[in-house]
Amino acid sequence: MNDAGMSKPSCKWQRVLLKVSGEALAGDHTQNIDPKITMAIAREVASVTRLGIEVAIVVGGGNIFRGSSWAGSGGLDRSSADYIGMLATVMNAIFLQATMESIGIPTRVQTAFRMSEVAEPYIRRRAIRHLEKGRVVIFAAGTGNPFFTTDTAAALRCAEINAEVVLKATNVDGVFDDDPRRNPNARLLDSLTYQDVLSRDLSVMDMTAVTLCQENNIPVVVFNVTKSGNISRAILGERVGTLVGGPWVSTTAGT
Numbered sequence: 479m480n481d482a483g484m485s486k487p488s489c490k491w492q493r494v495l496l497k498v499s500g501e502a503l504a505g506d507h508t509q510n511i512d513p514k515i516t517m518a519i520a521r522e523v524a525s526v527t528r529l530g531i532e533v534a535i536v537v538g539g540g541n542i543f544r545g546s547s548w549a550g551s552g553g554l555d556r557s558s559a560d561y562i563g564m565l566a567t568v569m570n571a572i573f574l575q576a577t578m579e580s581i582g583i584p585t586r587v588q589t590a591f592r593m594s595e596v597a598e599p600y601i602r603r604r605a606i607r608h609l610e611k612g613r614v615v616i617f618a619a620g621t622g623n624p625f626f627t628t629d630t631a632a633a634l635r636c637a638e639i640n641a642e643v644v645l646k647a648t649n650v651d652g653v654f655d656d657d658p659r660r661n662p663n664a665r666l667l668d669s670l671t672y673q674d675v676l677s678r679d680l681s682v683m684d685m686t687a688v689t690l691c692q693e694n695n696i697p698v699v700v701f702n703v704t705k706s707g708n709i710s711r712a713i714l715g716e717r718v719g720t721l722v723g724g725p726w727v728s729t730t731a732g733t
């Protein structure tokens with residue numbers, strides 16, 4: 479039983495870290511953020527938090543600004559470009575928080591650097607208390623440092639709050655043995671070891687993020703967020719997408 483008075487279901491995971499990339503939030507790309515996507519995420523997260531599963535989210539910012547693409551333009555150095563990118567993730571976080579709270583999900587945003595007029599600063603113990611109280615916590619501004627990505631922030635926050643898995647929401651069905659957008663014969667991989675990802679240079683997450691997950695035995699599930707129900711399936715531990723960090727193990731809840 480958690481503080482929110484909900485009995486814990488016999489699901490695979492009790493506390494998860496959901497990584498939502500900016501690309502995923504952009505949906506059909508008619509705008510920077512697709513409200514249909516934020517609402518779909520909110521509804522699916524709501525359905526699992528009602529089961530007592532604790533959900534923390536790291537949002538990306540690539541739908542608005544990706545530092546590496548801008549560094550060097552108009553005298554913009556990489557660090558300044560990355561800070562703009564981190565601020566982009568805060569915009570996504572505030573939007574997602576508003577959508578979640580509009581359907582009754584108590585949500586807190588914690589940013590890696592202080593902007594306390596719009597969000598809480600990242601305070602680890604406070605984040606854990608929010609989760610224990612049944613609130614969704616959205617981590618924004620990545621790690622707060624330039625030269626990193628929000629995938630690394632996802633791995634870091636997952637380790638810090640003792641979440642059990644990083645669920646990486648993407649626009650493709652999982653990890654393929656080649657880029658599916660370039661190679662129609664690319665094969666979806668069921669599961670992978672961290673070493674596979676590193677040695678075969680499979681574009682799952684950046685190497686820093688993969689190494690952090692490997693060193694802390696954090697499994698990563700890469701799944702397609704655009705398919706309705708996949709967020710719930712991933713959070714409930716059902717077999718969806720590609721599992722990095724060892725073979726799927728059947729559970730009572732999943733297959």
Ligand SMILES: Nc1ncnc2c1ncn2[C@@H]1O[C@H](COP(=O)(O)OP(=O)(O)O)[C@@H](O)[C@H]1O
Nearest residue numbers: 586587593594595597598599601604607608611
């Ligand atoms: N250190 C902080 N800086 C900025 N805002 C904060 C801070 N701590 C809490 N808040 C905000 O104040 C509001 C009330 O905090 P809340 O989390 O509801 O407190 P409690 O856990 O005691 O109920 C929330 O909107 C929260 O985001």
Ligand SMILES: O=c1ccn([C@@H]2O[C@H](COP(=O)(O)OP(=O)(O)O)[C@@H](O)[C@H]2O)c(=O)[nH]1
Nearest residue numbers: 500538539540545560563564620621627628
């Ligand atoms: O710890 C971090 C996280 C993000 N970023 C910057 O924020 C941008 C958006 O994050 P990311 O590209 O990881 O978002 P996503 O690819 O998930 O949309 C990155 O390109 C970086 O410029 C950063 O500098 N440090």
